[in-house]
Amino acid sequence: MVGDTCSFCELENVRKVFHRKNDEPLVAIDDVCCEIIEGELVSLLGPSGCGKTTLLRILAGLTPASDGTVRIRGKDINGPEPDFGIVFQTPNLMPWRTVLDNVLFPMEILKLKNGDARKRALDLLELVGLKGFEKVRPNQLSGGMQQRASLCRALIHKPSLLLMDEPFGALDELTRMEMNDLLLDIRRVTNATTVFVTHSITEAVYLSDQVLVFSTRPARVATRLRIDIPYPRSPELRYTEQFNKFEKLAGAALGVTR
Amino acid sequence: MKLENISKYFYPVMGVVLVIFVWHIYVVGFDINPVVLPKPLLVLNIMIEERVLLLTEGWATFKECVYGFALALALGIPIAVALTSSKTLNLTFYPLLIGTQSVPKVAVAPIILVWFGLGFESKLVIAFLVAFFPIVIDTATGLRATPQELLDLAVSLRASRLQIFLKIQFPAALPFIFSGAKVAVTLAVIGAVIGEFIGATEGLGNLLLVANSQVDTPLAWASLVALSVLGMVMFAGVVAAERILMPWAEDH
Ligand SMILES: Nc1ncnc2c1ncn2[C@@H]1O[C@H](COP(=O)(O)OP(=O)(O)OP(=O)(O)O)[C@@H](O)[C@H]1O
Ligand SMILES: [Mg+2]
Numbered sequence: 001m002v003g004d005t006c007s008f009c010e011l012e013n014v015r016k017v018f019h020r021k022n023d024e025p026l027v028a029i030d031d032v033c034c035e036i037i038e039g040e041l042v043s044l045l046g047p048s049g050c051g052k053t054t055l056l057r058i059l060a061g062l063t064p065a066s067d068g069t070v071r072i073r074g075k076d077i078n079g080p081e082p083d084f085g086i087v088f089q090t091p092n093l094m095p096w097r098t099v100l101d102n103v104l105f106p107m108e109i110l111k112l113k114n115g116d117a118r119k120r121a122l123d124l125l126e127l128v129g130l131k132g133f134e135k136v137r138p139n140q141l142s143g144g145m146q147q148r149a150s151l152c153r154a155l156i157h158k159p160s161l162l163l164m165d166e167p168f169g170a171l172d173e174l175t176r177m178e179m180n181d182l183l184l185d186i187r188r189v190t191n192a193t194t195v196f197v198t199h200s201i202t203e204a205v206y207l208s209d210q211v212l213v214f215s216t217r218p219a220r221v222a223t224r225l226r227i228d229i230p231y232p233r234s235p236e237l238r239y240t241e242q243f244n245k246f247e248k249l250a251g252a253a254l255g256v257t258r
Numbered sequence: 259m260k261l262e263n264i265s266k267y268f269y270p271v272m273g274v275v276l277v278i279f280v281w282h283i284y285v286v287g288f289d290i291n292p293v294v295l296p297k298p299l300l301v302l303n304i305m306i307e308e309r310v311l312l313l314t315e316g317w318a319t320f321k322e323c324v325y326g327f328a329l330a331l332a333l334g335i336p337i338a339v340a341l342t343s344s345k346t347l348n349l350t351f352y353p354l355l356i357g358t359q360s361v362p363k364v365a366v367a368p369i370i371l372v373w374f375g376l377g378f379e380s381k382l383v384i385a386f387l388v389a390f391f392p393i394v395i396d397t398a399t400g401l402r403a404t405p406q407e408l409l410d411l412a413v414s415l416r417a418s419r420l421q422i423f424l425k426i427q428f429p430a431a432l433p434f435i436f437s438g439a440k441v442a443v444t445l446a447v448i449g450a451v452i453g454e455f456i457g458a459t460e461g462l463g464n465l466l467l468v469a470n471s472q473v474d475t476p477l478a479w480a481s482l483v484a485l486s487v488l489g490m491v492m493f494a495g496v497v498a499a500e501r502i503l504m505p506w507a508e509d510h
Contacts, residue, residue, distance in 0.1 A: 062410050080414040092407045096429045096506045108425070109415040137506045157415075 008161070008193045009036040009059070014068035016054050028054045030218035032068075036210075041187060041194040043204035045250060046214030052197040053089070055219065056165050059195060060086055072161070082110055085159030085192070087167040091146035093138035093153075099125065100134040103152045110157060117156065124152040127189075128182060144175040148182070155190060162194040169198070177235060180206055184233060201254070202238060205246045213253040223253035296476040304480045311465070312484045318460040320488055322378060322450040326385025327443050327492070333386075334393035334442075335435065339423075341394075342401040359391045363449065367456050381453035381461065388449035389442035393435070400434025401427050433507060436500045443496050447489045462488065 016029040028051040036042050044052045057063040058070060061080035070077050085106075093102045103121040107113040125134055128148040138146055147167055154162060168176045180203060187194060198204050204211045205227055213223040227246055229237065237243050278298045284290065285297045292300060305312060341348045341355075367384050374380035404427045412422045454463030462481045469477035501508065 057410075060410075060414055062414060080416055082414075082416045084414060086411065086414050088407045088411070090407065092405065092411065094408065094426070094429070096432070096504070105411075105425070106415050109412065109417045109421055139506065 006038045007035055008038040008040070008073065010069075010071045011035075012069045012071075014055070014058065014065045014070060016051070016058065016063070017066045027218040029058075029065075030220050032219065032221055034212055034221060034224070036193060036195065039191050039193055040209045041196060041207055042210045042212060043208040044195065044197045044212050044214065045201065045204040045254070046199065046219060047216050047254065048199055050214050050217045051219035052199075052214065053165055056163050056195065056197055059161075060084055060163050081161075083157065083159050084161045084163060085154030085157065087147075087150055087154045087162070087164040089165045089167070089169065091138070091143070091150040093146055093149055095137060095139055098135050098137055099130065099141070099149050102138065102149055103156055105153060106157045112157065121152065121156055124155055125149070127186065128152055144171050144179070147171065147179070151183075151186070155186065155192075158190070159192055162190075162192045164194065165197045166199065167196075168203070169200075176200075176203070181235065183207060184231065188232070201247050201250045201256075205243060205250060206233060206238060211246075211250055213250055223249070225249055225253075293473055293475050296479055300476050301479045301483060304476045305483065308477065308480060312462070312480060315460060315462045315465045315481070316484050316488055318378070319381075319447075319450055319454070319462045319485070320492075322381035322453070322461065323385050323443075323446045323488070323492060326382045326449060327389050327439075327446040329382070329386045330389035330393050330442055330446070331439065334390050334438075335397050338394045338397035338401060342398050343419075343423075355391075355394065363388050364452055367452050371453070371457050376457045376459055381450045381458065384453040385446040385449035389446040392438045392441040392445065394438075396434045396438025396441075397431060400431030403434065404430045432504050436496065436504065439496050440493065443492045444489060447485070447492060451485065 011032055011034050014029060014032045015027070018026045018028055020026060032055065034042075044055060046052050054063060058065050059072075059077075061077050061084075064078075072081070093099075094105070097105070100118075100121055103125065104113055104117060107117040107121075122134065125131060128151060130145060130148055130152070133141065133145065133149075138149065141149065147170075151167065154164075168179045171179060183194075183196075184207065196204075196207060205225075208227050211223075211225040211227060212221050213225065214220065215222045225246060229242060229246075281295075282298050285292075285295055296304075341352060363384065366387065370383050370387075371380045374383055408426050408430065409422065412426055417425070450461070451463035454461040455467060458464040462485045466478050466481040466485070469475075469481060
């Protein structure tokens with residue numbers, strides 16, 4: 001792109017067709033092109049069922065694209081990269097592990113579990129406000145607390161790309177706003193490139209450098225919005241004219257505002 | 259908290275006391291012949307009198323059940339793992355497994371006795387046969403029911419198949435394995451008793467048959483009570499193992 005920014009990930013004409021048993025093929029994603037800059041936070045905004053999760057899974061290397069190329073750091077992806085962190089739509093913690101051991105799970109798999117990893121896990125848990133809950137099992141946490149723990153798990157191995165699939169979709173409005181600020185704080189510290197799936201216009205505009213608005217299925221990029229509001233952003237921002245202008249633009253692309 | 263604990267034990271105990279009381283009233287009120295139905299107190303007396311006999315025979319049956327059940331676990335879990343990890347194995351053996359399960363075990367028991375003799379081994383094998391199936395089926399179900407997102411998480415970190423199995427699939431299947439084991443352990447007792455009924459030299463089932471043939475109804479009842487105590491002890495053992503191995507299942 002422009003200046004000294006450096007492209008982290010490029011999608012060219014990505015298509016995904018699901019071949020289903022006893023049914024005609026379903027085109028989930030059609031001809032998506034986009035570019036994600038290193039360190040940037042990009043939101044994928046679109047109506048439910050349009051193919052956002054599918055696109056995120058393609059980026060994660062969990063689902064192969066049917067067509068087109070996905071390049072990350074200049075290389076075509078084939079399969080998952082262990083230095084990606086994923087936060088799923090549900091907290092998805094293992095009930096048999098304590099919160100701390102859940103957070104340390106990636107380090108165990110990557111054979112990096114040691115004293116430093118433990119220290120980092122404890123720091124992350126403190127950062128998200130779960131200090132004192134390290135030894136507790138997930139079923140004793142509220143939904144919001146579980147999602148915080150799951151965020152720590154995604155961050156523990158210092159991922160270069162953080163993929164988040166509607167992580168706060170199931171939370172109430174207040175908790176969600178709190179989590180939005182937490183995410184921005186974390187991002188300031190970690191600088192990880194982040195792809196954030198959401199169907200909330202406000203959330204997308206509040207968090208992102210760039211919002212990709214998707215059409216209904218099959219997903220195509222309907223509009224690309226660059227949110228040039230400087231960080232750090234604070235909750236009052238949501239009530240400013242500048243912010244509402246972006247919300248309107250995104251809403252128009254989704255067909256909800258005129 | 260405390261009151262809850264009291265009622266947790268109070269009601270079941272009251273249930274048992276009530277049944278024993280009705281039993282007693284019935285026998286005394288209708289003047290029932292002890293050969294048909296002995297008084298609960300008489301059964302209790304016999305149990306105390308014959309405690310050594312009951313314990314020895316009980317120990318024999320206990321060993322048959324435990325070994326049969328343990329063998330069912332030791333073979334059933336690995337077989338379930340093999341079936342779920344290979345499509346070919348599953349296609350080849352799953353139908354066979356279901357097919358053999360539909361053969362009534364009582365009908366097979368005499369053949370087992372011919373093969374393994376009147377002793378301990380034949381009872382072990384019958385207990386094993388009945389306990390095996392629920393363990394395989396429930397373990398396989400549990401291994402297949404691993405939450406997809408947890409598998410995705412592991413795959414995204416490029417976890418090995420062994421890591422996925424040990425750290426995700428197996429612990430996620432544990433609740434299923436235990437529910438299979440609870441069914442299996444009760445069936446193992448039934449299996450051992452069937453074996454003893456068909457031909458044995460020891461065990462509570464054997465004692466029950468002998469007492470019955472001598473019209474010693476109180477002793478037959480005493481063996482029956484001992485058998486149900488045995489069943490409860492085995493079940494409690496599985497529940498205790500579940501509490502130890504799955505501490506997360508309790509605290510919610
Ligand atoms: N494995 C699959 N096989 C067949 N169809 C699938 C599969 N996965 C997703 N789809 C279909 O692809 C479409 C897009 O699904 P996707 O999960 O990506 O939507 P989404 O945008 O994440 O929706 P939501 O906001 O509700 O999570 C849906 O119509 C879904 O039915
Ligand atoms: Mg989705």
